Amino acid sequence: MKKLLAAVITAALALTAFTAVCSAAPSPEKNEGIIVSATAKDKDNATVDVELKNVSNDTAAFDSVIKDLQKDNSKLKVSDHKEISVKNNASANFPVTVEFKVNGVKDGTKAYILLKKADGTVTKLETTVSAGLVKGVFAEFGEFVLLTDVDNAGSGTSPKTGDVATTAMLAMLVLSAGAAFVSVKKIKA
Numbered sequence: 001m002k003k004l005l006a007a008v009i010t011a012a013l014a015l016t017a018f019t020a021v022c023s024a025a026p027s028p029e030k031n032e033g034i035i036v037s038a039t040a041k042d043k044d045n046a047t048v049d050v051e052l053k054n055v056s057n058d059t060a061a062f063d064s065v066i067k068d069l070q071k072d073n074s075k076l077k078v079s080d081h082k083e084i085s086v087k088n089n090a091s092a093n094f095p096v097t098v099e100f101k102v103n104g105v106k107d108g109t110k111a112y113i114l115l116k117k118a119d120g121t122v123t124k125l126e127t128t129v130s131a132g133l134v135k136g137v138f139a140e141f142g143e144f145v146l147l148t149d150v151d152n153a154g155s156g157t158s159p160k161t162g163d164v165a166t167t168a169m170l171a172m173l174v175l176s177a178g179a180a181f182v183s184v185k186k187i188k189a
Helices: 002-022 060-072 163-188
Strands: 035-041 050-054 077-086 096-102 111-116 122-124 127-130 133-138 143-148
Touching (some): 002 163, 035 077, 077 096, 111 133
Antiparallel strands (some): 035 096, 077 143, 111 122
């Protein structure tokens, strides 16, 4: 009887150890509201190769315009802050329509592009939103921020999809131990 009980417990522990190793890795994060890529066309509908550079997170130059926009929509926040320019210092016939691929943007999402012009003033660009895309019309290139009402309050970790299997295996362990206990009582009786 002791051998049977030892075998059941060993099998249950082996299954539990196996599920701990096999639980799924976290799914990759998608940062909502962050610009993934950009394509551009000038006023003559010719393709313009644009380059996006990350800049410091200092958005002080944009603050007054951001606060004005947040009066109408308190969920608006800075989703991304970049500098846009033409690659290899080529020229472009302005206005240039730039289409940004942005994670988490849907048809009903509110989005605004604020451009810091060469003279230091900030202007709100004509912007349209569709599924996964934010399109803006630039009269010149420079530093800009993208404001969206997309929820970007992720915790930084994704849930593990294999956690349910671990719980199920632990439940099987408890049931196996209970079955072994009942079997031992029946054999003794």
